[in-house]
Amino acid sequence: MNSFRFDHVIVGAGIIGLSTAFELLTRDVPAASIAVIDPAPVSGATRAAGGMLAPVAEIQYKQEPLYPLMVESGALFPEMLRRLSGYTSQETGYRTESTFVVAADRADATHLMELTDHQHDHSLHVQRLPLRHARAAEPALNPQLAGVVHIPGDHQINPSMYSATLLQVLRQTGVSLIDDTVTHLDCTFDEEGAVRHCHRVESDSAYFEVGASVYMCNGLGTSSVTGWYPAKELSPLKLRPVRGDMIRLRVAEGQEPPVGRVIRAFVEDRPVYIIPRTDSTIAIGATSREDMRTAPAVDGVFALLRDAIRIVPALEECEIIEITTGDRPGTPDDLPYLGLAGDNLVISTGYFRHGILLSALGAHAGADLGITGKTDFHISACDPYRHCDQRRKDLP
Numbered sequence: 001m002n003s004f005r006f007d008h009v010i011v012g013a014g015i016i017g018l019s020t021a022f023e024l025l026t027r028d029v030p031a032a033s034i035a036v037i038d039p040a041p042v043s044g045a046t047r048a049a050g051g052m053l054a055p056v057a058e059i060q061y062k063q064e065p066l067y068p069l070m071v072e073s074g075a076l077f078p079e080m081l082r083r084l085s086g087y088t089s090q091e092t093g094y095r096t097e098s099t100f101v102v103a104a105d106r107a108d109a110t111h112l113m114e115l116t117d118h119q120h121d122h123s124l125h126v127q128r129l130p131l132r133h134a135r136a137a138e139p140a141l142n143p144q145l146a147g148v149v150h151i152p153g154d155h156q157i158n159p160s161m162y163s164a165t166l167l168q169v170l171r172q173t174g175v176s177l178i179d180d181t182v183t184h185l186d187c188t189f190d191e192e193g194a195v196r197h198c199h200r201v202e203s204d205s206a207y208f209e210v211g212a213s214v215y216m217c218n219g220l221g222t223s224s225v226t227g228w229y230p231a232k233e234l235s236p237l238k239l240r241p242v243r244g245d246m247i248r249l250r251v252a253e254g255q256e257p258p259v260g261r262v263i264r265a266f267v268e269d270r271p272v273y274i275i276p277r278t279d280s281t282i283a284i285g286a287t288s289r290e291d292m293r294t295a296p297a298v299d300g301v302f303a304l305l306r307d308a309i310r311i312v313p314a315l316e317e318c319e320i321i322e323i324t325t326g327d328r329p330g331t332p333d334d335l336p337y338l339g340l341a342g343d344n345l346v347i348s349t350g351y352f353r354h355g356i357l358l359s360a361l362g363a364h365a366g367a368d369l370g371i372t373g374k375t376d377f378h379i380s381a382c383d384p385y386r387h388c389d390q391r392r393k394d395l396p
């Protein structure tokens, strides 16, 4: 087996691992001391994601601990992207037009107004908008819609472009990007059996001695890496795949995209969103299903297209480029697992439906923990051990 030594070893090159590596880099951690290990970078949830940076529209009832994290992370993006633009002129697909959320019928309008009240109760910025004002801004909206709200602060980024740009910057600055699968962490444990320190990362073909910290940013793969808990079924992380189908369209040659901002909708209580990209393509998403179909599901894709066309009829004239399915790394309470195990093992996974939005906060807090062992971000609700009774290695 080959053996290497790095100060900072990041497992996983999805949006969380890449952003964390970039954050370390911009805190003057030498690029040569950082390794990112992944057999297939950007092959997980990040590849399929919509990329909405939507701390307001995305809130769901009874997930209050998540709201401030989403707002805080959304606010970190402009500065993070400003730093990224210091390294490259490559695009990220970041767009700051506001978002419209629309209701297809009267029942959907009631739902939308109740949600708006809930957003107001949490001091989130949402405005009800007369349909004629919405159609003045977006003439392709169906004139029969039953309600519209305007969310000025919900933006978007293109996850494929953004991750490609992060990868390019990491590569060009000399961060080691290693194509390999991590299998095991060599850790020491205290007398109570709790993990104390991770000193070596093992992959299919090499050992990586760790000078400073290890960052577990490998989404659904995190529970399969052994060594920091007793056995697979005893992983403290309760991760599960929540599938999502996404459709990509392009407008026919010579035509303009029918909408100029993210349009989210409720159609007979089903959510759908339409995202116009900087490259003139359009993404329509997303289903949410926990079934065995790993490829795009016919019923879900059919419903997405039908509902999106009901909201913006001109979408009918577009061409389909691709349909993808990704697995969100789901957790029981929708909150990520973000915190320390021992003194140098950063767990940063389980970002579920909001990983693109939360990647900025995840990267900042992860880098804080890896460099100093603490962070000022209020992430106690994200404790990686919150779904198990004990931190001990030896207890069943």
Ligand SMILES: Cc1cc2nc3c(=O)[nH]c(=O)nc-3n(C[C@H](O)[C@H](O)[C@H](O)COP(=O)(O)OP(=O)(O)OC[C@H]3O[C@@H](n4cnc5c(N)ncnc54)[C@H](O)[C@@H]3O)c2cc1C
Residues within 6 Å of the ligand: 011, 012, 013, 014, 015, 016, 017, 037, 038, 039, 040, 041, 042, 043, 044, 045, 046, 047, 048, 049, 050, 051, 052, 053, 180, 181, 182, 183, 217, 218, 219, 220, 221, 222, 224, 225, 243, 244, 245, 246, 285, 286, 287, 325, 326, 327, 328, 329, 348, 349, 350, 351, 352, 353, 354, 355, 356, 357, 358
């Ligand atoms: C259809 C869909 C739409 C979405 N839309 C949005 C949205 O609009 N806004 C939003 O904020 N979020 C959205 N999400 C959620 C978001 O995509 C995820 O939360 C986020 O991508 C998680 O990123 P990650 O880096 O943790 O995981 P992933 O992107 O899954 O990356 C994990 C990486 O780890 C690697 N890996 C796994 N095991 C190992 C191992 N043992 N060793 C080394 N590497 C390993 C994998 O190869 C992979 O590259 C959406 C998700 C889906 C599926």
